[in-house]
Amino acid sequence: MKNNRLIIISYRLPFSFKTENRTTSVKPSAGGLVTAVKSLDLSGSSQKPVWIGCADFTQRAWEKNRPLVDNDDFEYVPVFLDRKTNQDFYNGFANSVLWPLFHYFPSYVDYRDEYLRAYQAANQAVCAVVSEVVQPSDIVWVHDYHFLALPQLIRERHPNATIGFFLHIPFPSYELLRLLPVKCRTYLLTGLLGADLVGFHTTDYTIHFLQSVQLALGMQHKMWKVSYQERLVQSNAYPIGINYALFNEAYGDNEVIKERVELKSAYKDQKIIFSVDRLDYTKGVMQRLDALDAFLQEYPEWRGRIVFILVVVPSRDEIQRYWERKQMIEQAVGRINGKYGTLTWLPIMYQYAYLAFPQLIALYTACDVALITPIRDGMNLVAKEFIATRKDQQGVLVLSEMTGAANELGEALLIDPLDEFEVAEQLKLALEMAPEEQTRRMAIMQQRLSSYDVEKWANSFMNDLLQTQEILKKSHPQ
Ligand code: G6P
Numbered sequence: 001m002k003n004n005r006l007i008i009i010s011y012r013l014p015f016s017f018k019t020e021n022r023t024t025s026v027k028p029s030a031g032g033l034v035t036a037v038k039s040l041d042l043s044g045s046s047q048k049p050v051w052i053g054c055a056d057f058t059q060r061a062w063e064k065n066r067p068l069v070d071n072d073d074f075e076y077v078p079v080f081l082d083r084k085t086n087q088d089f090y091n092g093f094a095n096s097v098l099w100p101l102f103h104y105f106p107s108y109v110d111y112r113d114e115y116l117r118a119y120q121a122a123n124q125a126v127c128a129v130v131s132e133v134v135q136p137s138d139i140v141w142v143h144d145y146h147f148l149a150l151p152q153l154i155r156e157r158h159p160n161a162t163i164g165f166f167l168h169i170p171f172p173s174y175e176l177l178r179l180l181p182v183k184c185r186t187y188l189l190t191g192l193l194g195a196d197l198v199g200f201h202t203t204d205y206t207i208h209f210l211q212s213v214q215l216a217l218g219m220q221h222k223m224w225k226v227s228y229q230e231r232l233v234q235s236n237a238y239p240i241g242i243n244y245a246l247f248n249e250a251y252g253d254n255e256v257i258k259e260r261v262e263l264k265s266a267y268k269d270q271k272i273i274f275s276v277d278r279l280d281y282t283k284g285v286m287q288r289l290d291a292l293d294a295f296l297q298e299y300p301e302w303r304g305r306i307v308f309i310l311v312v313v314p315s316r317d318e319i320q321r322y323w324e325r326k327q328m329i330e331q332a333v334g335r336i337n338g339k340y341g342t343l344t345w346l347p348i349m350y351q352y353a354y355l356a357f358p359q360l361i362a363l364y365t366a367c368d369v370a371l372i373t374p375i376r377d378g379m380n381l382v383a384k385e386f387i388a389t390r391k392d393q394q395g396v397l398v399l400s401e402m403t404g405a406a407n408e409l410g411e412a413l414l415i416d417p418l419d420e421f422e423v424a425e426q427l428k429l430a431l432e433m434a435p436e437e438q439t440r441r442m443a444i445m446q447q448r449l450s451s452y453d454v455e456k457w458a459n460s461f462m463n464d465l466l467q468t469q470e471i472l473k474k475s476h477p478q
Contacts, residue, residue, distance in 0.1 A: 003137060004162075004466075006049040008037055009126060009150065010143040011090070013053035013076055017065050024061075026068045030357065032381065033143065035243045036458035038073060052077045052129055054086065054122070079129050081122055088118030090146070091319050097180075098145045100321070102172050103282045103376040106179055108321055116184055120149065123191075127153040134158060139465065142195070144168045149187060152194025164465040165195040166238070169378040170404070171205035174212040185216055193228040196468040198235045199461050201379045201404040206237050234468050238461045239408060240379055244453040247388035248446075250361040259362030267366075270307045270345075271431055274367035276355065276382055277374070278315040281325050284375040284400065284417045285312065289332040289348075291373070291423035296340050296347060298424055303340055306431065308348045308371070309363060311355060326352065364389040369396050369430045372403070373417040379404035383412070384449055393442040396430035398423070408448055411441035 014034045018027050028034070037049065055062060055078035062078055069076055081089065092115035100108035127150060134140065134154075141164045142150050151163045177185050189212060192198050200206045210221040219226050226233045250256055263272070273292075277283035292308055312329060316322045333350045340347050355363070364370070370386040380403040387397060387409070397412035399405065406414055413426045 003045055005045045005047045005135065005138045006037065006040065007052065007130065007134060007138050007140045008033075008049065008074075008143070009052045009130065009140065009147060011054055011094070011146040013051060013055070013078060014074070015069060015072075015076075017057055017061060017068070024065050024068065026065075032240065032242060032454050035246070036240075036454045039455035040458055040462055048073065048075045050075045050077060050133055052079060052126065052133070054079050054081060054090075054126075077129055077133060079126050081125055085118050085121050085125075088115050089122040091316070093119035094146045095316055095319055096321070098148070099169070099282075101176055101179065102145060102169050104170075104172060104176060105281065105376075106176060108281065109179070111180065111184075116187075120187075123147060123149040123153055126150060127157065130154055131157050134161065136160065138162070139462075140164070141166070141462075141465075149191030150194075151198075152191045155194035162465065162469050163195045164197045164199065164461065165192060166199040166461060167205070167378075168201070168240070170202075170376060171200055171209045171212075173208050174215045177212050177216070185212075189213055189216055190228075193226065193233050195233060196231070197461070197465045198233065199238045199464075200235070201237065201239050202407055203237045205378075205404075206235050209235055232468070234464065236464060238457055239404060239452070240381070241449060241453040241455075241457045242381055242384045242388060243455075244388050244450045247361070247364075247385050248391060248450070250357070251365055251389055251391035253358060253361070255358040256361045256365065259358055260366045263362055263366040267307050270305055271369070272367040273306055273308045273369045273371050273427070273431075274311075274363050275309075275371045275373075276311040276313065276360065276363070277372075278313045279317065279322055279326055279329075279352075280315060281321055282374055282376050284373040285310070285325075285329050286332060287375065287417050287420065288371060288373045288423070289329070289336060291420040291427065292347065293336050293339070294420040295424035295427050296336075298421070299428055302428070302431070303347075304342070304345045306347065309367070310348055310350045311363070312350075312352050313354055314352065360385075361389055365392070365395075367395060369398055369427065371398050371423075371427065373398070373400045373415065373423060374403055375400070375417050377403040377405070381405075383409060387442065387445045387449055390442055390446070393439040393446070394435060395442070396433050396438055397441075397445075398426050398430050408452075409445055411444050 014029045016027050017024050051074040059080050096110040139162045143166055151165050213219050213226055224235050296303055333348050337346045337348055364386045372383050383399050383405045399412040400417040401414045413430055415423045415426050
């Protein structure tokens with residue numbers, strides 16, 4: 001992407017400010033997107049890439065603390081939404097309408113016109129900021145379900161802009177999308193069609209998008225392309241990867257080794273089953289606990305010989321569906337520990353907390369089984385991270401077939417997350433799997449993940465986006 005400046009747009013900026021004892025510092029976020037973007041070849045451009053996102057700080061705090069991020073690799077442009085708009089946009093339309101609907105939880109959808117209006121206002125506010133900074137040769141890359149309408153809003157103001165869009169969650173079948181009012185689904189789909197390239201994690205999601213465009217808007221697609229307003233909109237699947245080297249090399253970090261040794265000695269008489277998820281009903285934590293209950297019931301010989309370390313990371317806890325989920329999980333943990341626990345053993349160690357990176361890696365590398373059972377998940381990077389960390393090529397992944405990652409991780413023990421007895425049975429097989437078989441499966445999955453990592457993901461999306469522009473130039477020479 002010689003001479004092109006990149007503009008990234010995502011709901012969250014890749015850092016936050018933290019104030020302690022009246023001193024403010026910057027906390028960079030460890031997200032994969034930052035690594036991905038940094039890995040793109042931006043050497044031809046004399047200008048820094050720009051990152052636009054919604055501020056989780058005030059305008060005053062920004063003016064004061066801005067120098068702290070001035071030397072970063074990106075130029076940051078925060079968008080300040082008023083409190084009510086942000087609430088109705090983020091907690092409302094994004095996370096109480098689109099999130100549950102796109103993850104096949106239609107009964108959790110709380111559709112309200114005021115939420116849609118806030119979503120429209122937020123997308124317009126971001127578009128106004130984009131307009132202030134965008135230059136003709138820039139490449140604009142919009143991320144995720146918060147900004148489905150944004151590509152078309154930008155297109156209306158900048159007809160020749162190069163715009164890519166990537167969706168980080170599933171795109172559902174049309175039968176789900178049509179549960180939204182006509183005006184709403186039309187707005188969302190035409191919003192996406194403002195892009196030159198629309199990317200998804202899997203082929204299924206891409207097909208769902210193209211079918212929705214056809215069924216809702218009556219537009220045919222050919223070779224994964226839709227013709228809209230005299231432009232061609234390309235779509236395709238780009239399964240996101242992880243920073244493989246970072247996770248793989250962390251195995252040998254001193255702090256990780258220390259934490260791992262501590263964990264292993266604390267549980268020397270037990271096999272460790274581990275899971276970590278953001279607090280979310282899509283992650284299937286309740287069903288996972290039911291499966292553990294079924295496992296201890298069906299296979300009593302394992303009582304006292306396993307420990308399930310369950311880490312739930314706080315998320316979106318202003319939304320009822322989220323905070324009530326926390327209560328449900330905590331009740332179930334208490335019930336199962338009460339049912340099977342003895343004076344010297346508890347089956348579940350539960351933590352509702354953020355994990356520091358070394359702790360996370362220590363848990364990935366100390367466990368015997370990673371139990372990852374979402375009911376729906378666009379990709380699931382925890383599964384990929386677990387595989388990458390296992391330099392010892394030991395450990396078994398039990399993975400829900402309802403994750404995007406299952407497409408690439410066929411050597412895991414794939415389960416139906418809603419069938420607690422099947423999960424229990426596969427968990428037993430995982431605990432009993434011979435070390436040679438563990439290595440065989442790990443090696444294949446590691447090979448696959450290391451060859452398509454987050455760098456490859458970003459570069460293949462970007463190459464395709466640039467190609468759509470080449471094609472355009474050839475068909476409309478200036
Ligand atoms: C998912 C979404 C991301 C989002 C993340 C964390 O992975 O695809 O866009 O940033 O969840 O959720 P949060 O609401 O805390 O940003």
